[in-house]
Amino acid sequence: DAGVTQSPTHLIKTRGQQVTLRCSPKSGHDTVSWYQQALGQGPQFIFQYYEEEERQRGNFPDRFSGHQFPNYSSELNVNALLLGDSALYLCASSLVWGNSPLHFGNGTRLTVT
């Protein structure tokens, strides 16, 4: 049973560029959430997708956008990259109903130079 998988594992981009990160949820899960984890800090909630729509959003600018596909996989897009966007981006999946805990992937390490 595959867990949450993310790609790529590492990425280096230049300030001002755009980036797309990908996530496949744990088998059987229908909800995907994205978190940003800066070095030495706890993860911060970016947004949640369910039924291909953004359902909840944290305190992140519109440069951060996402998408969920019919197979429940998801993408996180960040436009106009800033140096401060350098972080570990974590994808988590769960079931929308019931007391389903979040399962996290191992993240994508984004470095903006």
Added chain:
Amino acid sequence: QQQVKQSPQSLIVQKGGISIINCAYENTAFDYFPWYQQFPGKGPALLIAIRPDVSEKKEGRFTISFNKSAKQFSLHIMDSQPGDSATYFCAACPETSGSRLTFGEGTQLTVNP
């Protein structure tokens, strides 16, 4: 009101000792409190979680104590082992918003052999 404050920032214990990590929250809407364990290069993994209808939950060597009136909860690791060396995060959210976790800043635990 969304913060979860975690202490200590780092903790060193001897093998066989008890590790104690504390968290405090402000938002009274929080009613789901998980703890996550994160190893370097990996995503957070759910360790144990509690809801406010109980004051304590134990799973193996891990125990959560919960004080609703004080808005505090703590993780106790009994018989700490070198393999427990990791970063631990407390988190909280309203149960109706299970994907939108607010994380603490993390505690880096080192268990010396």
